[in-house]
Amino acid sequence: MERLTEHVIVISFDCLSAKDFEQIQKLPNFQRLLEGASYCRNVETIYPSVTYPCHTSIITGNYPMRHGITANTLVQPGRDSPDWYWHRRHVKGTTVYDEAKKAGMSTAALLWPVTARAKIDFHIPEIFANRKWHSQTAVSLHNGSFFYTFEMNRKFGHLRQGIQQPWLDDFVTAAASDTVRTKKPNLMLVHLVDLDSQRHQHGFNSQEAMDALRRHDERLGKLLNAIEESGIAEKATVIALGDHSSLDEHTVIKMNVLFKDSGLIGIGKKGRVTSWKAYCQSNDGSCYIHVSDPLVKDRVQALLYSLVSNPKNGIETVYDSVEMQQMGANGDAAFMLEAREGFYFSESLNGDAFELIQDVDVASGLYTRACHGYSPKKSGYETVFIAKGKGIKEGVILPAMSLVDEGPTFARLLGLDLGEVDGRVLNELLAD
Template structure:
């Protein structure tokens, strides 16, 4: 008879990929974990491979086009800093933590994306403040359990320095350990972003990224120790995973500048005021949307395609590939887009309509690594590993899987019903 874990700890290491596994297995705590774990090192991220769509696929077992989180941020052409898709209400399906709660399990989540306003028992939502009148602590307090968050901020808030790393993960790690010891949740979703932040700032193979991986090893050891001290490990399952990888970048493509020059969007006082076509960046890829009032206008469609084909033909511009709406949807991306763009190696996209100088571009993005590219390349994959109760110790899955397969597998592990999923259960990893 199958044993259902009484406790599942899921740790997401943002931007940690399959290429990191060789190094991770030289570190003591990761080495100890992987020796007993079932592992798949061929995991394709979502399309586009961004943090919010990725983490939503992990907890729903669905592609972005079906769970509704198709980007990190909203389509708001008139805003310099668009709002992030942080709230649970924007997910169009049930989740692992919803179903666990229905089953009577205690649930927790720290900085797990798109979980603000959820019904988890103990959680700190990940909310990016984008408006001058917003206060980070107040935004978090009004979108999650108030007294739980106030207590954590009172005792560990001095560890944090805004969203700077490693301070943010040091704060979240202290919160995680405290939550394990005090509440011992049965389903715990933890999101750590140290590596992602350092790869953005310094590059994929930078010494800063490697130092972040070392810090994650220490954090893993502390988490496992806390679990060992608070419960029976024979009825506990620990899950480690990545959401996407990154690529090094040094060039930015501003598609909206070309759309503006073609008269497909208008600008007033430095802001986009109206548009027929709009380029919404996903970092390494880019959605092209047509305004609902002209989305069936053949002339607008033709003009937009012509602009993009011209850009793609330029050696000094960063478009590698133009996908149709159908091609994008088949990969799980937003089926409401008109087209989708894939960046060339070393390039990524931004939303700005102005054509910036080289110096201004450096100042505008300040990134040496990023993600958001179309999934599928072997060097761009991430990983999925489980160890403990109901897991086939030492199993190695060589086939390619997707993040939504992880959601289906985690649901099967806990015997939770996610309804209709796009994912398949990875039976090779389960007893």
């Protein structure tokens, strides 16, 4: 297959929404990228629209049900901090970086989700120390490229404050820029999280979120400068994208509190889960309901539909396993719940089942939290895709596309093939 470019550099701005497009058009480095670029500001995400399933869909071209990353976290009932789908071994099938490696190309990935222990040449995975006896440095070194990670931390570790934002993204940008200049990888995947973090903590339209967009513009400028300084600009394709949007919240729904009160979750003397027959696995704007005992499934279903009947409970839809599979989500769960706008799900077992978020004033539009995980069919919930450089036509504006179209398009640019996938190659963007 003909190769259309020598280098594909993908920059994921986590939680970059189509609603941000007007703003980024005014920022100098996004303007610089958009000049002569092709783009889509109506990219449909996947379900559930959380970071790990999204980023795996981006680099496989498949929906979660097919690639296996159906949530951010594993099902670990009652655990305060469940483990995430950090490792490459969880992904079913191939990825763009696997195919690039097979073809003898050099690869790099910085904080790209679900890549721990992947065969990537220059690699710092997104994984955090989730045990009291673990250190962040040791976890990163063990799961990525040891000497590369060590060198990047030696050069730029002073920019970090652990894994806190915005400092972590500053570290990633510095490491990615250095890698472009010195390694010139054929495929680079960069994941920046500052915007998503600020929206989670302060709300969608908060000043903190707007400040993060400006910081992202500066980071984009540094990466574009590095590409030019490396001498590969004429042979490279730069892609900037988002993975999902987010929505402001005023109320948290704790399904596990209801299950506990209904005798479906057993709690020991120390407040820990000792047994469960039904359990809510949160995706924030949606959740999976797992049922371990088939004898209680009808009872659980009746409870769920009784909640949906009252809009004040915040549950918009109940999906069964067949409907979940049709949407590309986890068909192994018994049910999936979609929250109404303004509501989100927690796995908490404590407090009231429905709790208003503190410091939220809906009447005045003051929100202090936003999240995602909702259905891609939610109105105004689209994300963004921008492509420019070698192998890309200038000025093509796509009216619509899907997140699963991105991986097949990256592969085609590099002369690779992901095989039979859910997405398609965006041929209308590709230069002859």
